[in-house]
Amino acid sequence: MQTVSVTLPNQSYDVLIERGLLDQTGALVAKLWSPRRIALVSDDNVAPLYQERVAKTLEQAGFEVHCYDFPAGEASKSLTVLADLARKMAAAAFNRDDGVIALGGGVTGDLAGLLAATYMRGIRFIQIPTSLLAQVDSSVGGKTAVDLDTIKNIIGAFYEPDLVIIDPDTLQTLKQRDLIEGYGEIVKTASLEGGDFWKLIETIDSPADLLTHSPELSARSIGYKAKVVMADETESGTRQLLNFGHTLGHAVEALADGDLRHGEAVSIGMLALMQVFEDAGLSETGITAALKDRLAAVDLPTTSPLLTSPLVLDKVKNDKKNRHGHLNLVYLKALGEPEIKSIPTEEISTFLHLPEA
Incomplete structure (x- = not known):
């Protein structure tokens, strides 16, 4: 396994890179988080491929998993979709002790990251990027955002994850x-x-x-x-x-x-x-x-x-x-x-x- 460590004044986290790592998600998250509710967020392209598989490993590690998905594409990086996800979490009684995991590409990471940064003024967050763009760039660095009309990433926050899990095998399913x-x-x-x-x-x-x-x-x-x-x-x-x-x-x-x-x-x-x-x-x-x-x-x-x-x-x-x-x-x-x-x-x-x- 390759590990890249990111050390910042208020947050430190590791980026883990290894083929087959997706099936170790539950065990890896359990090293950092105690049992809690997790909002596992994906778009409707990635959800059928990996969401159930990742949710199962998390449940086996003692977490209560709520799977949420949204329409794939840049258009979903919006306040409307952000609010819809927050409503679902509120309806499921998520609180400040719970967490969000982004499972997907750059849009998912940006959207779920801002969701974690703003829900109850901030709850724990983990990135599992599944696209090459997200694996090499957007999953690291703490930038989270949604678009406003045609203005990209204009509403957002710097919000670092607790962990980034990269499984290069997920690239096999990309077009x-x-x-x-x-x-x-x-x-x-x-x-x-x-x-x-x-x-x-x-x-x-x-x-x-x-x-x-x-x-x-x-x-x-x-x-x-x-x-x-x-x-x-x-x-x-x-x-x-x-x-x-x-x-x-x-x-x-x-x-x-x-x-x-x-x-x-x-x-x-x-x-x-x-x-x-x-x-x-x-x-x-x-x-x-x-x-x-x-x-x-x-x-x-x-x-x-x-x-x-x-x-x-x-x-x-x-x-x-x-x-x-x-x-x-x-x-x-x-x-x-x-x-x-x-x-x-x-x-x-x-x-x-x-x-x-």
């Missing part, structure tokens, strides 16, 4: 597109760290390679993210580096209205941004091509006609990372050498070559 999208975040993280991590992804040339190397990809991605989060839990400084590719990525993701997955949008956002910085002479020549080569190797999209829409500028200007009239853009001087450049809001369209309405 290929769902598997591949997680690689956008892996390439992002590997390019930020450089070194041996980048050398590892240079060996990934197909979706099948993702399945083969998923334990190591998860461990390396989480290891880097944990290091950054431990230095800056609430994103006031260096944690902003993890937003590489997200400013333009979130913009095209929102405009795609469900036709682009998050990892696909990050792929597009990274390349569009890096081309700007490379053309400006601020990044090493050829770095954009190197990123594109790694993303295209598993058929991630590398551009989008949405980048030429006048609506992109409005999305970028209203990005939640826009602070005090400036937008901090993360770029790479070279592989493993991330930098942050602060751009005044009124100069964004010119700097990023974005069309104005």
Whole structure:
């Protein structure tokens, strides 16, 4: 078993990575939690695959399990679905001594995490991510949130889990597109760290390679993210580096209205941004091509006609990372050498070559 430890001022937890770990859930949770009610939350894609199996291990360990599910998809990251889950917990008499376990992908982790953070002002929480995107990124770091209309993750909280359980075997049931999208975040993280991590992804040339190397990809991605989060839990400084590719990525993701997955949008956002910085002479020549080569190797999209829409500028200007009239853009001087450049809001369209309405 691989273990990545996350140590923060008010919370410490382990990320456990091993094939077959799902069937050990009850025993692992029992090491941390005394018997209690557990809200086991999944979307309606994951629930038929794993919810009963995980619930059984928890019940065998002495927990009272209530299984809840919701419609799969980004649209469920809403206050409406959050309130519906809270009503079900209240009806089942959940109290502050009980807990929530997120079993699923990034949407489930974000939604169930915010549920745990806000129900009775906070109850215990565990993540069991089942998608590659969630296993390498969103399950670690404590970000929980729902969307408001087309504004992603605008209502949320930093709320760390007590434990993260990663079983790479759950990736076997993903559709290929769902598997591949997680690689956008892996390439992002590997390019930020450089070194041996980048050398590892240079060996990934197909979706099948993702399945083969998923334990190591998860461990390396989480290891880097944990290091950054431990230095800056609430994103006031260096944690902003993890937003590489997200400013333009979130913009095209929102405009795609469900036709682009998050990892696909990050792929597009990274390349569009890096081309700007490379053309400006601020990044090493050829770095954009190197990123594109790694993303295209598993058929991630590398551009989008949405980048030429006048609506992109409005999305970028209203990005939640826009602070005090400036937008901090993360770029790479070279592989493993991330930098942050602060751009005044009124100069964004010119700097990023974005069309104005």
